[in-house]
Amino acid sequence: MGLRETVERIAAMSRPPANEEAAKIRVLVPILAELGWDVHDHRDTGEVLWEHPVGPGSGAGQKGRADIVLAKTGHGHRLVCLIEAKSPKEDLSKHVDQLMGYAFHEGVDICVLTNGLEWWLYLPREPGPAASRRFAELRLSSSSHQQVADDLEAYMGKANLYGGEAERRAKEALSKLREAERLKTEMPKVWRRMLDEPDQELVDLFARRVHERVRLRPSPEVVTAVLQGKSVDAVPATVPGDPPKGRHPRAQVPRQESPRRGAAMASRRPRAVVLWGNTTEVKSWVGVMVCVAGAVYQRHPHDFLERTKAMAGRKRPFASQDPADLLRAGRISSAEVWVETNLSADDTLKKCKKLLEVFGYSASDLEVLTKE
Known part of the structure; x- marks a missing residue:
């Protein structure tokens, strides 16, 4: 036996x-x-x-x-x-x-x-x-x-x-x-601290999930209040600059490339970038590219250059510490890093959304508000 x-x-x-x-x-x-x-x-x-x-x-x-x-x-x-x-x-x-x-x-x-x-x-x-x-x-x-x-x-x-x-x-x-x-003891404490003092990453993640579900973008103050279990009645529900009930023209990547659609997009001038609950005024498509790249760089300064290698063209990188590597270099504010801005309006939008996806974000996090 x-x-x-x-x-x-x-x-x-x-x-x-x-x-x-x-x-x-x-x-x-x-x-x-x-x-x-x-x-x-x-x-x-x-x-x-x-x-x-x-x-x-x-x-x-x-x-x-x-x-x-x-x-x-x-x-x-x-x-x-x-x-x-x-x-x-x-x-x-x-x-x-x-x-x-x-x-x-x-x-x-x-x-x-x-x-x-x-x-x-x-x-x-x-x-x-x-x-x-x-x-x-x-x-x-x-x-x-x-x-x-x-x-x-x-x-x-x-x-x-x-x-x-x-x-x-x-x-x-x-x-x-x-x-x-130890995990059983410490995890509730960590979670409680995260809710009591939510960092920017948690606030942005929560706001992104809300936006994906209801197409409204809560302000950081609303997100923080909800995470802390507080009343949100007196706090503005959406970030200033979000589209009101009457739509703003929204720049979107066309499903199919065509000269006519590309030309129409190029004729629109961007006026603001809305990303992760923050609205930033811009004056050109170069400004859009630099704004989005700068926002991503602020969150990922240590691996930005390494991870953006996936976005390189056939001959040139997308981002570099040497502007001579690029055809038209746009400098990220407060950093010795430049990104390629020699792009059409359509390609700028594509690059911006691709950049977000490379770092694990959703392309729907980005809105570019344009002038008619």
């Missing part, structure tokens, strides 16, 4: 063990045997020691006794795992401190507290309170039997305890549990 079958048989018992001794005989002995331990060697130098004296004390009569201790034999005799067995009716939490005291004193790698159907596994030499040193909790009645068998083999298998692999895996499991617990 294999380990999984043994776990399944124990989990299916009609009546759980009545006391500690029954738990040892009906549960622990068959499981330890499947894990490779010689449960029939009762010598003091054997690998499975029963009622073994442990803990501080000057003599055997003054020491405590561990129900089962697993030992590494051969070159020397070292205790590697201490097991305390309790009745299924016992509250295991009442015995943790004693178990950890014994295990730490004896210097074992792993210690186990079990009532046969529930197994608590600890790393006794780790720092912190006992509860923070528990790296696994196995329940034969409710967990996957294969998973229980795999975990028992990983942490209590003879070969793994002998070679130190059990302790290594246990430390990995404990580290992941502690990381998960």
